[in-house]
Amino acid sequence: MPGALLPILHGVQDALGYVPPDAVHLIAVALNISRAEVHGVISFYHHFRSKPVARHVLYVCRAEACQSMGAVALEAHAKKTLGIEFHESTADGVFTLEPVYCLGNCACSPAVMLDQELHGRMTVEKFDSLIQATRRSV
Template identity: 55%
Template sequence: MNQSSNWDPQIAQNAIDELKGQPGALLPILHKIQNILGYIPKDSIPMIAKALQQTSAEIHGVVSFYHHFRTSPPGKHILQICRAEACQARGSRQLEAHVKDSLKVDYHATTADNTFTLEPVYCLGNCTNGPNIRVDDDIIAGVTSEKFDVIKEQKNTFVVELA
């Protein structure tokens, strides 16, 4: 996934051209664009609207309704905290407060250094081992505040080494 804010409108146009003939094409088009770019560029919304003979407001309404879609580039790592009841019973609310305080962001926001985008998730399928988080594609079980701090430091170090 390219998470660059320098997007090429042709990427959106290719997704539109490929999928616009499908019934219910809007969601597949949005998913394809976000899978490639990491987000739905605001400038792609009028392009999608025109191709699907809808208004930009209708497309924006769908994008803003589903929290999965974002209209700005995400951080280098997507961090999700499980908010399901089983994880709550095992301490995810306290973990959530610690993470938000540590990263200085709320849900659906990206840290100032562009390292993490914080998102809620409502089950990671690992209920007996909660509280759980997912960092990118890795599910991590039994996360305490201390364990999160170690994970955060490892991801920050990894990002710095790659830069």
């Protein structure tokens, strides 16, 4: 079925949190396309992951509005505080750090999203509080 690949990949990732390598072959067979085509789509779109994420996914907006309001410094602080780079997870399995290129919260820049909860006008202090509160709840 033409156009089915993206909805299938979204469905798998929504259900599992990532697209396991074993699923690539199954999807390719089901759609009568090559594994390379499936892998190409997974690797092209930053949204798709091929390995499991931590308990909480933290997205830092990197769009222009957020950058102009301090997101670059916030990004550096997040990486330093968590001790990881984008697309990595903390050793304790609590956080995965991901870039995102717009959260649609430009009027309240800079913005981050923890799991599905949006946080605007983020400062270093607010970030530290959010991380500490999340760690306490684990």
